[in-house]
Amino acid sequence: MDVKFTNDDLAFRDEVRTFFEEQFDFDLAKRVLNDKSGDYKSAIVAWQKKLYEKGWIAPGWPVEYGGTGWTITQRYIFECERGRLGIPDAVPFGLKMVGPVIYTFGNEQQKEKFLPRILSSDDWWCQGYSEPGAGSDLASLQTSAELEGENYIVNGQKVWTTFAQFADWIFCLVRTSKEIRKQQGISFLLIDMKSPGVSVKPIITIDGKHSLNEVLFENVKVPIENLIGEQDKGWTYAKALLIHERAGIAEVADSRSNLNSLKLHAAAEISGGAPILADPVFQMRLSDVETELMALEYTELRALASMAEGGMPGPESSFLKIKGTEIRQAISELALQLVAYYGGALEGNLDPGALGHDFASKARVDYMYGRAASIYGGSNEVQRNVIAKMVLGV
Amino acid sequence: MNFKLSEEQTMLKESVTRFIRERYDFDQRKQIIKSEEGYSPDCWATFAELGWLSIPFAEEYGGFGGTIEDVAIVMEEMGKGMIVEPYVPTVLMFGQLLALSQNNELKSEYIPKIIDGSYLGAFAFLERQSRYEITDIRTKATVQDDNYIVNGEKAVVYGAGNANALIITVRTSGEQFDRDGVTLLLLESDCPGVETKPYQMMDGQMAANVSFNNVSVPQSNVLGSVDAGAELMEALVPLVILATSAEALGIMSVLNELTISYAKTRNQFGAPISSFQALQHRMVDNFMAVEQSRSMLYRGLCAYGEEEAETPIECLRSLHAMKVIISKSAKRVGEDAVQIHGGMGMTDELNIGHYLKRLISINTLFGDADFHQKKFNELSYKT
Secondary structure, eight states: OBOOOOHHHHHHHHHHHHHHHHHSOHHHHHHHTTOOSHHHHHHHHHHHHHHHHHTOSOTTSOGGGTOOOOOHHHHHHHHHHHHHHTOOOOOHIIIIIIHHHHHHHOOHHHHHHHHHHHHTTOSOEEEEOOBTTBSSSGGGOOOEEEEETTEEEEEEEEESOTTGGGOSEEEEEEEOOOOSSTTTTEEEEEEETTSTTEEEEEEEOTTSOEEEEEEEEEEEEEEGGGEESSTTBHHHHHHHHHHHHHHHTTOHHHHHHHHHHHHHHHHHOEETTEEGGGOHHHHHHHHHHHHHHHHHHHHHHHHHHHHHTTOOOOTHHHHHHHHHHHHHHHHHHHHHHHHGGGGGOOOTTSOGGGGTOTTHHHHHHHHHHHGGGGTTTSOHHHHHHHHIIIIIOO | OBOOOOHHHHHHHHHHHHHHHHHOOHHHHHHHHHSSSSSOHHHHHHHHHTTGGGTTSOGGGTOOOOOHHHHHHHHHHHHHHTOOSSHIIIIIIIHHHHHHSSOHHHHHHHHHHHHTTOOOEEEEOOOTTTTTOTTOOOOEEEEETTEEEEEEEEEEEETTTTOSEEEEEEEOSSOTTOSTTEEEEEEETTSTTEEEEEEEOTTSOEEEEEEEEEEEEEGGGEESOTTBHHHHHHHHHHHHHHHHHHHHHHHHHHHHHHHHHHHHHOEETTEEGGGOHHHHHHHHHHHHHHHHHHHHHHHHHHHHHTTTTSOHHHHHHHHHHHHHHHHHHHHHHHHHHHHHHHHHHTOTTSSHHHHHHHHHHHHHTTOOHHHHHHHHHHHHOOO
């Protein structure tokens, strides 16, 4: 057993570090990352294009489709450096969700048409899974697609669709037949957001921001070549994607980054003449989280190592999802606790710093939006059901 | 990056598993605990034959030249059998203090006797008042000619009743709580003035209180440097907590297996209790606690094995965090195993409660979760 870095690894780390420090626009990020407006989209796309030009946009993809061919150690180093500098992860919908589905289950034309534009961030994707009546019980979804000639006609409603307002494409689970088993009869369709009959309605969330939407489909024509794999087999592809999604949302590097900034703020925040970071009670709460995160870092490494041996991510991705989101939420709870009264102050058009704390607003938004982490990607309760069934066999 | 066992390590692991299956089931263990010695000399001789006693010692003393990782592999399996033989006191505490010291004469004299199984040792560091502060020492040693004269008492010394020799901590200078002024001495258990009061611990292992009344120990029996014994102890602690963390991990994984299979066969309300979501989620949380513990053990082993690569502070942080995670996990996994076994979990007849008792003992060894979390905080949250 060893986790030693070779000289090549160390050289790679320097290369990654230098690239990040030179190419990432930290000032811009500070201004726009909290704000889910159009500036956010253009800033993220600009950064992802830099990674794309460097060849580093899709570390998880096979080399033949544009992956990096890195060892797990290199992937780990890349993530560590990203987290250390607080650089956001790539937006997952194209690169981590539909991309792997297309290169795994799609045909050649679909690969040629979609993969390059996912890699270059020329297409922004969103995910059409949940519906008003299909949340944790996803397989009861009702959005229908009926084949008429060369097109599917899609009718129905998707909800909680993150960044649909920016999206060029949506990948959807739709019902193509009404079998007895509800998992059968679901198909995986790629739909152009500019198609007539698609409309997007914003949902403002408790962080006060607009990142979620409803997406409505009214007699939307979708060419049959946009069907992934076979009709009625979409559940299989969706499950494969969910496993990728869950493994991705451990967000260990991001939690490490958030924890580091929490510590810096706690060292600067004074209560009764002493830094909060010196308060033994706060220290205990902090280390409750930090020790779990240190363990999760190795849990993720162990999962990566077993994947490098040829194993696909399995139920352990549910484990990474649960722990990763619990830790992420715990950090955001401590950050909100740290800013005390200021957490409640909505700065409106004021510069956040003008209110007294430039990190209070971010703390509030992270905490509020962070409540979603234990709900999305299959709620943490559903993940526990998955582990109980698949791992414990009960 | 690699988390796999080598071929040699796999064989080592399997040899312990086989031994437990063939020679150390729960009933056999009960008989051993009831015996006068409280351990099985026969089993100990087998440990020697199988080479387990030689693992962490250098080849020049007849050892296997293994690493703490090899020890951890053995300890994880031993945990599953709740082995009560004094492996930790003799091989890891007494033996590794010798190995870490520069006293070549004592090493050549004692290490071969540990390896061949003919000699048991113990490390007497605890006093009635000292709790987890290993340098809180009142036992005094004063120089008289070529000897130290030792007076004082040590408490809850695992393995002391059967030990042929002890390593003890004594104060040779400074005050009760000082880190400096502590010296480690090796002495034979039958020295005049040594009185041992053995008793059994709840985990089935033997311990003793040992008092020293004008006991004379040659100055040549000092381990490490005079007044600088704390350094040697601080070098020992990581080895012991890594090994016993591995033991706890082995116990936790057995407890989860036993609990899941019990829940599948126990019927209430017309269904196996494993079908109830409240219990399922509890068992999932315990599964995750064990996986997090395994990760933390690996992190501790890697940090310790690469002390030069990591800074010493990072290594210590990992070891403290390991104790925190594993102690907390052990407590919840042990307690939930009793809970889910219901009334049966309360019985002395069933092994479940005995695993819990061993976990509690491991948790307290060299500091409980709170103790290590405070140390972690001191290293991590400087202002």
